[in-house]
Amino acid sequence: MGTEGENVRVIAGRYRLEERIGRGGMGVVWRAADQLLGRQVAVKELVLDPSLSAEEARLQRERTLREARAVAQLAHPHIVVVHDVVEDEERPYIVMELIDGGSLAERIAGRGPVDAREAARIGIDLLGALRRAHGAGVLHRDLKPANVLMEAGTDRVVLTDFGIAQVAGATTLTESGAFVGSPEYTAPERMSGERTGPESDLWSLGALLCAALSGESPFRRDSLGGILHAVVVDDIRPPAQAQPILPVVRGLLERDPERRLDAAEAERLLREFLETGRTPQVPVAYTPTQRDVPRRALPSPPWEAPETATPPVAVPSRPARHSARGALVTAALVAAMAGAGVSAAALLMRDGGNGGGTPTSPGPPHTSVSPSPPSASGSSPAPTVTVTRSPSSASAVARKVPSGYRLTHDPDGFSLAVPDGFTRSPGGERIFYLSPGETFRIGVRMSDPEAGGPLAVMRRSDAEGPSNNPGYRDGRVTETSHGGNPAALWEFSWDGFTAAEGPRHTYDLCWQEGDRMYDVWVSAPVGRMREAKPYFDVAVGTFVRG
Structure with a gap:
């Protein structure tokens, strides 16, 4: 039983609480003296919820003591040492080493x-x-x-x-x-x-x-x-x-x-x-x-299908996450606001019903900056791009637009599917489709054919990478084909244009079709390549000129 002095209290017949040195949501921390071993300790007095029934309070005490004992088993120089766990007058206390110094x-x-x-x-x-x-x-x-x-x-x-x-x-x-x-x-x-x-x-x-x-x-x-x-x-x-x-x-x-x-x-x-x-x-x-999180779990790019097939674009799970998260977020916020006395209507008005704003400024110009997704082994494959498609079959493409995307007919003379919420932003000879906040950037460039074809173009871009992309690294160019046309795949990482933007990764496919050369890429933060990979797959797989 705890004993009371004029200014002190002794718990468990051993620990004399001398001075309150901290208070938090879980309880009060005391400077105390261990009268048995003659040392200074810290004692945390845990506060129980007064609204609990007697049975609920008992269960909470038992859970608290059980978890405290689990922490007491942890031995690490950067984890506070728990000396003892006691109960006094049906209140749990944790006895810890006393650290001289503030937080x-x-x-x-x-x-x-x-x-x-x-x-x-x-x-x-x-x-x-x-x-x-x-x-x-x-x-x-x-x-x-x-x-x-x-x-x-x-x-x-x-x-x-x-x-x-x-x-x-x-x-x-x-x-x-x-x-x-x-x-x-x-x-x-x-x-x-x-x-x-x-x-x-x-x-x-x-x-x-x-x-x-x-x-x-x-x-x-x-x-x-x-x-x-x-x-x-x-x-x-x-x-x-x-x-x-x-x-x-x-x-x-x-x-x-x-x-x-x-x-x-x-x-x-x-x-x-x-x-x-x-x-x-x-x-x-x-x-x-x-x-x-195995790399093999990534959706297969649409260009890896046999040449005779016109495969549907695989429906990726990640792009739809934003809208689903929005609903989950709203539910979580409403629940939290209910506990805090804030109306759900006010919260929804604040959020505007979606998870982000609309970008109004174009992305910074850059040399084929595109996001790049990794392969199953962590390195880029050398795919043979063999999807066949009638260039004029826009209706066929529309039928293959995955959930969470929309088919856009760009005024510059091409069509492709972009994720819902992405907005168009022209950037000179490049067209960008940007996510809210410009975290993800889909880029498209159309140009006249150049000497050496797509492979030479991508190799020149790789050579110029350090000049055009700060912190350029890990660049690699792979010769391939797309729809039976010559193509090249370029992948690289870089530091982003600003410190706030942070490191990015780019995946870029360039191909020549008839009298035009096309370049489609995606750029994304290095840590979000798995989310960006389906954006690239769908953009390339649904692109139609004219």
Whole structure:
């Protein structure tokens, strides 16, 4: 039983609570004395929901103690040591090592943001902690600067405050709509209640790195509704200070958890930055090792069909994800707003019924900049483009337009299918179809034939790549054919035209048909090539001149 003194309280007959040193959503943290071993400790007094019935409170205490004991089994230099888990007067307490020093949040508030090298160091230490926890089946669920301690004198990074009192199912929204965790650092899949796994903690780390570098999360807004909208819908714009480690930040802040950078690769890239001082590059053929995302699962390009066939374009699953996510996002936001007292009607008016705006400016001019999808083995195949099609059969093409796309008849004299929501933007001799926010760019160029044909054109573009595309790398040109016509496939990566844009990958097919030469490409962020691949396949497979 707890005993009361004039200013102190002793719990479990052993731990004397001396001074309150912190408070959070899960409870109060005390500086305490372990009277048995004669040492200073930190004791977290967990607060139970007063609205619970006696049975519900008992179940929550049992779950809390069980999860606390699981954390106590984690031994890692960057995870706070849990010494004991006790119950006193039907209230659970967690006894931990006492870290002399404030939190990362306090450091940022008092001394300002950290530089890129310090952020990388912090990120590496936290990734080590998360890998240890995830390997033991423990999720943190509330990773944010306030839950990262910086030990005075050593600057040791210590992850604390695992989501011990998380509701059953480890989702972000409770049955009553109350929010558990910190929305600015919560992954979009947790917002929607879709899933929770190690990837969700990695998203939180990406937001934490942005906050460490700039002073605030990139998802900070004036209201809960604004935060939820920013996390799930709005374009993600890492701060300029993140440029030195931008590939890591972008990879961690990938909305699709299956494409999110995993802990091992993120740590490797951060260590590369610390060792070289240069911005690390995500390999083009990078495949997360935590999840089974085989390259062979990519849809087969329509040009790989036999020459005698006129195959339908495979319906890709990714392009339709945007509209489906919009519906899911709206449901999640409405649920959250209901818990926060915001009307669903107001939310829908704010969102406008869709997930993004319409771009009004053309994409920057560039030499055949196009997005490129990787092959099953991580390298580009040498396909023989053999789709046959009557150039005038626009109606046949229309019948093959996949769900989530629309057939557009361009005023410059060609037709092709583009994803819903893409808008046309002329760029001189090039025509662009741009996604909201210009994240994905489909490009088309028509020209007179040149000496040497498509292969010579693509080889010249490859040679000029460093001059036209900042950070040009991994360029390769493959001779092929398209519809029985000579063609060449060009694939490359580059750094993007601005720091905010980040590394991109391009996939470009050029072919000669009669007295004209055609060039169709797609450009996309390096980390989103799997999403861009179907855009390229469909654009090439449905293109018709005239």
